[in-house]
Amino acid sequence: MNKAELFQQIKRKSSFLCVGLDTDPSKIPSSLLKLQDPIFEFNKQIIDATADFAVAYKPNIAFYEALGPKGWESLQRTLDYIPNDIFTIADAKRGDIGNTSGLYAKAFFETMNFDSITVAPYMGVDSVQPFLEFKDKWVILLALTSNGGSSDFQLIESKSGKPLFHEVLEKSQVWGNADNMMYVVGATRGELIAEVRKIVPDHFFLVPGVGAQGGSLNEVAKYGMNASCGLLVNSSRGIIYAGKGDDFAEKARQEAEKLQKEMAVLLEEYCK
Numbered sequence: 001m002n003k004a005e006l007f008q009q010i011k012r013k014s015s016f017l018c019v020g021l022d023t024d025p026s027k028i029p030s031s032l033l034k035l036q037d038p039i040f041e042f043n044k045q046i047i048d049a050t051a052d053f054a055v056a057y058k059p060n061i062a063f064y065e066a067l068g069p070k071g072w073e074s075l076q077r078t079l080d081y082i083p084n085d086i087f088t089i090a091d092a093k094r095g096d097i098g099n100t101s102g103l104y105a106k107a108f109f110e111t112m113n114f115d116s117i118t119v120a121p122y123m124g125v126d127s128v129q130p131f132l133e134f135k136d137k138w139v140i141l142l143a144l145t146s147n148g149g150s151s152d153f154q155l156i157e158s159k160s161g162k163p164l165f166h167e168v169l170e171k172s173q174v175w176g177n178a179d180n181m182m183y184v185v186g187a188t189r190g191e192l193i194a195e196v197r198k199i200v201p202d203h204f205f206l207v208p209g210v211g212a213q214g215g216s217l218n219e220v221a222k223y224g225m226n227a228s229c230g231l232l233v234n235s236s237r238g239i240i241y242a243g244k245g246d247d248f249a250e251k252a253r254q255e256a257e258k259l260q261k262e263m264a265v266l267l268e269e270y271c272k
């Protein structure tokens with residue numbers, strides 16, 4: 001999917017919501033567990049319930065890998081079920097020496113046909129470049145993550161006197177461009193989001209950390225939005241586990257709709 005198609009969808013749905021499919025067998029209703037593929041059945045109902053409000057889905061690959069071959073099957077079935085006009089993100093956080101990255105790219109872009117993949121930047125240009133060689137596919141590079149440990153490396157002062165995440169942004173933006181690269185910027189980072197936006201004015205950000213991690217949607221929009229929205233805001237647990245029982249899909253729909261309504265107002269205010 002290209003940037004124009006993504007933006008069209010954002011405008012059509014008045015939403016920049018990404019629903020995270022972090023589907024954990026210990027958290028899904030027990031009534032599903034007797035089915036042949038409970039993970040897919042859960043995801044299918046979540047997708048049916050939220051597709052009107054979501055512009056992207058982000059399965060977190062760890063939740064599927066942990067289940068072995070059956071998990072990979074559930075992942076593929078889930079991906080195939082997501083409507084074609086909705087952006088898909090393989091949250092895999094990959095990156096390795098060039099030939100290995102090339103195979104990760106093939107796995108997620110060709111074998112599985114995801115639109116995008118999250119990639120770690122710290123092995124440098126040759127570990128990221130192979131992902132950028134696929135037409136209409138996207139690298140979503142970790143820039144400023146939402147977790148507490150992000151200050152261990154991302155915020156330390158580099159040789160130039162700037163925090164390391166500045167270096168990552170400055171250097172990496174010439175590896176690709178705003179049509180094939182996005183950046184992960186955590187919603188929990190408040191005003192630092194504005195610093196990121198200053199360095200990369202045109203790129204989309206994938207922003208996790210609202211909902212269960214407590215980040216503020218208003219701050220994200222205030223500091224991060226650009227003229228083509230430029231944001232995909234993810235919520236996983238806050239949506240998919242909003243209900244604990246058999247009403248989980250209805251509860252997920254309500255949560256997704258609530259976020260979409262807030263997003264519609266923010267789009268009006270900041271994305272003209």
Ligand SMILES: O=C(O)c1cc(=O)[nH]c(=O)n1[C@@H]1O[C@H](COP(=O)(O)O)[C@@H](O)[C@H]1O
Pocket residue numbers: 020022060091118144145146147184185186208209210211212213234235236237238
């Ligand atoms: O790359 C990510 O998606 C990611 C980066 C980051 O900085 N923080 C972060 O929470 N994530 C992912 O975003 C999702 C957040 O889930 P919830 O906290 O349940 O909404 C998880 O799948 C995380 O792995």
